[in-house]
Amino acid sequence: MRPGMQARTLDVHQARGKRMMTATSNSRAIRGQPSHAMVGAMLEAAGLPAADVSEEHLRNFFYAPYEGSALGLVGLELYGHEALLRSLVVTQRERGKGLGLALVHHAESYAASRGVRSMYLLTLTAEPFFKRLGYARIDRSQAPSSIKRTSEFASLCPESSAFMVKTLYPSG
Numbered sequence: 185m186r187p188g189m190q191a192r193t194l195d196v197h198q199a200r201g202k203r204m205m206t207a208t209s210n211s212r213a214i215r216g217q218p219s220h221a222m223v224g225a226m227l228e229a230a231g232l233p234a235a236d237v238s239e240e241h242l243r244n245f246f247y248a249p250y251e252g253s254a255l256g257l258v259g260l261e262l263y264g265h266e267a268l269l270r271s272l273v274v275t276q277r278e279r280g281k282g283l284g285l286a287l288v289h290h291a292e293s294y295a296a297s298r299g300v301r302s303m304y305l306l307t308l309t310a311e312p313f314f315k316r317l318g319y320a321r322i323d324r325s326q327a328p329s330s331i332k333r334t335s336e337f338a339s340l341c342p343e344s345s346a347f348m349v350k351t352l353y354p355s356g
């Protein structure tokens with residue numbers, strides 16, 4: 185088993201102690217590689233960029249399954265020691281129950297297992313959420329070239345988006 189594979193399944197209850205999700209036990213797992221249709225529909229519903237998501241991207245996307253659909257998802261673009269965390273979304277009804285937190289933790293753990301040391305992201309509306317998770321806002325000029333080349337950075341996310349970074353440490 186590849187390092188980090190064990191991180192593909194995570195009980196979201198671990199993320200929030202007693203504040204459990206109300207959905208069935210199916211929703212407790214976070215799985216890899218959602219379908220293109222599922223990702224497109226969820227991102228569009230949340231007003232997040234979907235146009236550039238390719239089949240290749242989906243290899244590093246994760247979702248919380250529920251009855252053939254998903255309660256939430258998150259994506260990563262991996263560039264060696266750097267990565268872009270993107271496409272974090274939780275369906276309206278499931279917000280505030282710890283799933284967003286669980287998805288970010290899952291993405292961070294997976295990224296760290298793949299050698300990522302610096303996780304970057306852009307967000308218009310969730311800066312306080314990410315700040316609580318240890319992300320710090322930095323100037324866009326500080327972005328490494330790998331991140332500057334991403335579609336999200338280069339064109340899809342508005343200039344007014346907060347650009348944030350967090351240092352990841354190898355687990356274990």
Ligand SMILES: CC(C)(COP(=O)(O)OP(=O)(O)OC[C@H]1O[C@@H](n2cnc3c(N)ncnc32)[C@H](O)[C@@H]1OP(=O)(O)O)[C@@H](O)C(=O)NCCC(=O)NCCS
Pocket residue numbers: 230232269270271272273274275278279280281282283284285286305306307308309310311312313316
């Ligand atoms: C941001 C988002 C993923 C959070 O998902 P969630 O499942 O509601 O988050 P959680 O339940 O894990 O929240 C953890 C904590 O962060 C807080 N929080 C959630 N969203 C927040 C936000 N936008 N701003 C500030 N705090 C937020 C929660 O209130 C909770 O705090 P608590 O522990 O004191 O109760 C969800 O609101 C969402 O899908 N937003 C729309 C898409 C988006 O903005 N994505 C980010 C761009 S990449």
